[in-house]
Amino acid sequence: MNSAYENFTREEIIAENIRQKKVIDELTEKFSQAEKTNSEYQFKVLHLETELAQLKRMIFGSRSERFVPAAIPGQTTLALETEIIEAKPPDTETITYTRKKKEDSQPIKRGRQPLPAHLERIKIVIEPQEDISGLKCIGEEITEEMDYKPGKLFVNQYVRPKYVTPETEDGSQKVLIGELPSRPIEKGIPGPGLLAQILIDKYADHLPCYRQIQRYQRLGVNIAASTISEWIRMITESWIKPLYDLHREIILNHSYLQGDETTIKVLDRNKKGKTHLGYYWVYHSPLTNMVLFEYQKGRGSEAPRELLKDFKGRLQTDGYAAYENLHNPDITLFCCMAHARRYFDQALNNDKVRAEFMLKQIQELYAIESKARKLNFTYEQRYELRQKESLPILKDIEAWLKNNIIQVLPKSPIGQAIAYSLERWNKLAYYATDGEVEIDNNLVENAIRPVALGRKNYLFAGSHEAAQRAAMVYSLLATCKKNNIEPYHWLRDVLTKIPDTKSSELHSLLPIKQECT
Numbered sequence: 001m002n003s004a005y006e007n008f009t010r011e012e013i014i015a016e017n018i019r020q021k022k023v024i025d026e027l028t029e030k031f032s033q034a035e036k037t038n039s040e041y042q043f044k045v046l047h048l049e050t051e052l053a054q055l056k057r058m059i060f061g062s063r064s065e066r067f068v069p070a071a072i073p074g075q076t077t078l079a080l081e082t083e084i085i086e087a088k089p090p091d092t093e094t095i096t097y098t099r100k101k102k103e104d105s106q107p108i109k110r111g112r113q114p115l116p117a118h119l120e121r122i123k124i125v126i127e128p129q130e131d132i133s134g135l136k137c138i139g140e141e142i143t144e145e146m147d148y149k150p151g152k153l154f155v156n157q158y159v160r161p162k163y164v165t166p167e168t169e170d171g172s173q174k175v176l177i178g179e180l181p182s183r184p185i186e187k188g189i190p191g192p193g194l195l196a197q198i199l200i201d202k203y204a205d206h207l208p209c210y211r212q213i214q215r216y217q218r219l220g221v222n223i224a225a226s227t228i229s230e231w232i233r234m235i236t237e238s239w240i241k242p243l244y245d246l247h248r249e250i251i252l253n254h255s256y257l258q259g260d261e262t263t264i265k266v267l268d269r270n271k272k273g274k275t276h277l278g279y280y281w282v283y284h285s286p287l288t289n290m291v292l293f294e295y296q297k298g299r300g301s302e303a304p305r306e307l308l309k310d311f312k313g314r315l316q317t318d319g320y321a322a323y324e325n326l327h328n329p330d331i332t333l334f335c336c337m338a339h340a341r342r343y344f345d346q347a348l349n350n351d352k353v354r355a356e357f358m359l360k361q362i363q364e365l366y367a368i369e370s371k372a373r374k375l376n377f378t379y380e381q382r383y384e385l386r387q388k389e390s391l392p393i394l395k396d397i398e399a400w401l402k403n404n405i406i407q408v409l410p411k412s413p414i415g416q417a418i419a420y421s422l423e424r425w426n427k428l429a430y431y432a433t434d435g436e437v438e439i440d441n442n443l444v445e446n447a448i449r450p451v452a453l454g455r456k457n458y459l460f461a462g463s464h465e466a467a468q469r470a471a472m473v474y475s476l477l478a479t480c481k482k483n484n485i486e487p488y489h490w491l492r493d494v495l496t497k498i499p500d501t502k503s504s505e506l507h508s509l510l511p512i513k514q515e516c517t
Helices: 010-060 192-203 209-218 225-251 302-307 321-325 337-346 352-374 379-404 413-423 425-433 442-458 464-482 487-500 503-509
Strands: 162-164 175-177 256-267 275-285 290-296 313-317 331-335
Touching (some): 192 209, 192 225, 209 225, 225 290, 225 464, 225 503, 256 442, 256 464, 275 302, 275 464, 290 302, 290 442, 290 464, 302 321, 331 337, 331 425, 337 352, 352 379, 352 413, 379 413, 379 425, 413 425, 442 464, 487 503
Parallel strands (some): 313 331
Antiparallel strands (some): 162 175
16 A cells, blocks of 8 residues: 555545546646647637738739649649659650751841821921922831820800891791700700710729819819719719619629629718728629629628519629528529639648649639630530530539548638538539530629729719719729720710610610610
């Protein structure tokens, strides 16, 4: 018996054992808690390292998501260990060929490209300083330079002579005068060209009103900020809105839309010194190249639910949960492969092997899409190509996702990437079953870019109403861009014609192919 317990009674020994067991249990609990805390800290360190790597990439590195696989093309195995194989010297062979001598080859034409033929040519004739009387002209040398004149303001002065008719038998006479053409702002100062330029500067070239005012001041004309703001309000509410409403109705009648959303800061009378974070909900029709912006105060599901309550067709999104609650059985919802790919790109620093494998698989899917695009495949031909080449890859990816989801930490970047794709897999792979739809949502994301540029320049919208007016203009200008239509000339033409255009003929002013209506 241990000497420490020689003088202990039986009861004291039992009590001491109980005390020691309690101490052991407490130490075991503390050890378990320490292990748990250590795991939490390890995850936090991993999470912070991932965030730091992404932040460094945003600040110092390229934001491109282009993936160049490190492995040999065709290699798709996930070897966790590498085997070093000694390379043997390559076999050599002798190749002979015949080519032309340098003096016999055609000279390479060098020099600058000719200036565009559509530019106006202002002819400036320069005669010799010497006396040329009686001399014969044997030719001429032409030198061209491209020059520029800053935009200028001018005044359209409508002069309407008045005429009086001869006296009638009862002695009455009638005064005749020409009728003024319809104008965008009745009895207003600005013409359609100036109004179009203000809107294009602000919403296409992202030039805030105060910078436009400074430019007009350099031309010797002072225009108040309140005046320009009022012109924009009057034009959008009187003429852009009916065109936008028709545009909105047409795009919502299409059978395939892509949806996305982006933020816009808005001044709110109820929030002194602060701005409200509103949202532009953006929809793009790839089949007709039409874009629709709609402003909403929030990012809840109420916005798309109300707008798309009568929509029938396919809707492609980034997987945002708000689109899951549309309560419209006529909508087929599917997702964007580029968003899934983005998660794996962000997981490269966490699990390089798994992330690179998925990026390579997705790269092969995009190569198939590129092939169809280069060969100008019809929708039916693209469907057949996807069924033949994309579908087997998609099945392999699904099996890989299911196998690897149980091998990674759920909250790690690679775990989140796999979970994101696996939860939405049927919606990600849907594109392979329909030749009309795209593999990703990039087309609608491209349409949103002008808003991001605008945020950096004019910073915020003056009110919720102003934000919606901007949405109207963005919709039409983005559609111009999609259809390769020069926006200034289109808008100037619209503002010239729309005052005399009947409601039934408004569709002729939209920047789209007329068969789309």
